[in-house]
Amino acid sequence: MTINHHPDIATLMAFSAGTLDEPFAAVVATHLAMSEGGRESLRHMNSIGGALLNDEPAADLSDRALSRLMDALDNDDRIEVAQPATAGDDGLPLPLRSYLPGGLDSVRWKWTGPGVGTADLAWSQDGKSRLMLLRVAAGRRVPEHGHGGQELTLILQGAYSDRFGRFAKGDLADHDEDVEHQPIAEPGEDCICLVAVDAKLTFQGRLMRALQPLFGL
Amino acid sequence: MYALAMTETIIGRISVPVETDDPSSLLLRVAEHRDKAALAALFSHFGPRIKSMMMKLGSSDALAEDLVQETFVSVWRKAAMYSQQRGAPSTWIFTIARNLRIDQLRRQSNKPYEDLESLELASDAPSGSSLVEQNQVIERVTLALKSLPVEQQEVVRLSFVQDMPHAQIAESIGIPLGTVKSRLRLAYERLRPLLEDLQ
Numbered sequence: 001m002t003i004n005h006h007p008d009i010a011t012l013m014a015f016s017a018g019t020l021d022e023p024f025a026a027v028v029a030t031h032l033a034m035s036e037g038g039r040e041s042l043r044h045m046n047s048i049g050g051a052l053l054n055d056e057p058a059a060d061l062s063d064r065a066l067s068r069l070m071d072a073l074d075n076d077d078r079i080e081v082a083q084p085a086t087a088g089d090d091g092l093p094l095p096l097r098s099y100l101p102g103g104l105d106s107v108r109w110k111w112t113g114p115g116v117g118t119a120d121l122a123w124s125q126d127g128k129s130r131l132m133l134l135r136v137a138a139g140r141r142v143p144e145h146g147h148g149g150q151e152l153t154l155i156l157q158g159a160y161s162d163r164f165g166r167f168a169k170g171d172l173a174d175h176d177e178d179v180e181h182q183p184i185a186e187p188g189e190d191c192i193c194l195v196a197v198d199a200k201l202t203f204q205g206r207l208m209r210a211l212q213p214l215f216g217l
Numbered sequence: 218m219y220a221l222a223m224t225e226t227i228i229g230r231i232s233v234p235v236e237t238d239d240p241s242s243l244l245l246r247v248a249e250h251r252d253k254a255a256l257a258a259l260f261s262h263f264g265p266r267i268k269s270m271m272m273k274l275g276s277s278d279a280l281a282e283d284l285v286q287e288t289f290v291s292v293w294r295k296a297a298m299y300s301q302q303r304g305a306p307s308t309w310i311f312t313i314a315r316n317l318r319i320d321q322l323r324r325q326s327n328k329p330y331e332d333l334e335s336l337e338l339a340s341d342a343p344s345g346s347s348l349v350e351q352n353q354v355i356e357r358v359t360l361a362l363k364s365l366p367v368e369q370q371e372v373v374r375l376s377f378v379q380d381m382p383h384a385q386i387a388e389s390i391g392i393p394l395g396t397v398k399s400r401l402r403l404a405y406e407r408l409r410p411l412l413e414d415l416q
Contacts, residue, residue: 009405010398014383017376018315018330025319029329033336042333043304044412045405049315049377050308051358056378058265059272062282069260069289073253080294082335094336095329176395 003035005164005171007152012038016045021124023131023196026095027152027172030194033093034170096156096194099131104156104192107133115140115185121194129198136160136185136193143182149198151175158191160184240306241352248296260289263307267314274318274380284321288314298334305351318380350414357411369404372397 007015007028014020015028032038092100099121100107109117115137122131129149136142138158152174159168160183167173167183175181185191238258246255264285271281291313292299299309316330362370371390375381383401387394 008398008402010383010401013376013401013405017380018319019376019380019382021382025329029333032333039333039337044409046312047305047308047355047358047412048362048373048408049311050305051355051362052374052377053263053266053270053311053314054307054355055359055362056266056269059269059281061264061268061285065264065282065285066257066260069286070253070257072286072290073256073293076290076293078294079297081297095332098328098332 001034001170003037003170003172005167005173006035006038006041007031007172008174011150011152011174012041013045013048016042016049021126021129021196021198023122023124023129024150024152024198026099026122026131027154027194027196029095030093031154031170031172033095092156104133109133109135113143116142124198129196131194131196134193134195136183136191138185138190139187141182141184149177150196151179151198152196154194156192156194158189159186160191160193161186239352244292244296244299244306244309247293248299256289256293259292259306259310263310264289267310270314270378271318273378274322276322280321284314284317287317287321291317305355307355308351322380354411354414358408361408361411365404365407369400369407372400373404376401 006012011020011024011028015025015032020028032042092103107119109119112118117135119133119135120130121133124130133156134142134153136158142160152172153167154172155167155169157169159166161167162181162183164173164181183191238255240259240262243252243255243259246252247259267288268281268285271284272278276284288310292310295313299306312330312334316328319330362373365373372386375386375389376383381389383397384394387397
């Protein structure tokens with residue numbers, strides 16, 4: 001798998017700092033699971049956190065803090081070792097598997113337009129962003145839309161093209177609110193994407209505006 | 218900065234040699250020998266720094282103390298994973314504290330970070346640089362962070378230390394979201410050559 005489209009540096013920094021909402025963190029983690037180069041960039045960013053911790057002033061711990069820790073360890077024999085990350089039968093990247101225990105085949109698609117289906121997977125704590133799957137039938141187009149906020153789209157299967165290029169399995173499209181685009185799925189296989197959006201998408205054109213409530217986007 | 222002077226303040230039931238040791242060796246001793254004195258030495262160095270970070274993101278004194286405790290219980294349990302993965306101890310401990318913060322404060326239902334870490338371990342990514350080199354890189358990054366323009370340092374710290382999402386940073390310092398992101402990108406471009414030394 002050759003990955004040509006990566007998250008924005010600022011997005012990866014937010015992932016490293018731990019400040020992304022769950023839908024966005026889930027998309028970035030799933031992308032990184034598919035991208036060795038992306039994981040290397042993440043290791044670099046984590047070092048920023050390490051350097052900042054290193055440089056942090058020492059706050060006073062309570063007098064009992066160390067004995068409390070030692071007491072806790074006396075009763076703690078747990079040793080955590082890495083779980084072998086074997087690919088499941090479903091072939092899904094590990095971070096996505098907990099959201100889709102039954103695999104892609106078990107997804108109940110909601111019809112949201114001609115050739116387009118969606119399925120919700122999770123919401124952020126405050127409900128402002130959501131994680132969902134988007135399926136575009138081979139050769140069909142997603143209605144042209146802009147974004148009321150950031151949108152991350154990770155291709156899990158198939159491919160699409162828009163004015164930013166061709167996006168295939170493992171590629172991540174990281175769009176800001178001022179971006180408008182109209183992805184067209186390639187012929188052959190349906191294109192399935194994992195998407196995090198943090199506000200309503202805005203569709204262009206009268207028909208699509210009329211359809212928007214149907215999309216529930 | 219990394220030298221840890223072990224003190225005799227540690228409770229009596231563990232015999233504590235008074236020595237100076239680097240955090241990597243201490244972590245390896247925890248992993249290989251379940252060495253509580255080594256964990257105590259790591260605690261006395263990193264515990265107060267983690268508490269300081271937790272206080273900055275608005276947790277109460279009691280919650281910050283709890284998160285420090287949980288961080289070191291995790292260090293104790295996961296030390297074997299460190300011995301596989303290596304890297305700078307401060308970075309490894311930062312990621313453990315970050316993951317706990319996400320669990321405790323953001324209450325996310327799944328564990329994308331842990332899932333990624335187990336992939337990292339499974340992929341056996343070769344670590345080209347020695348621990349000494351990794352620690353030197355951290356020292357250099359620490360200095361480089363201080364040499365960034367003040368407005369770049371500010372957004373990096375608000376993000377990594379104070380746990381603020383970019384939109385919140387924009388609001389709190391009164392600049393557009395796009396400016397927050399471009400400052401972060403500029404900061405990263407400045408740090409990138411140092412960070413990429415760290416393979």
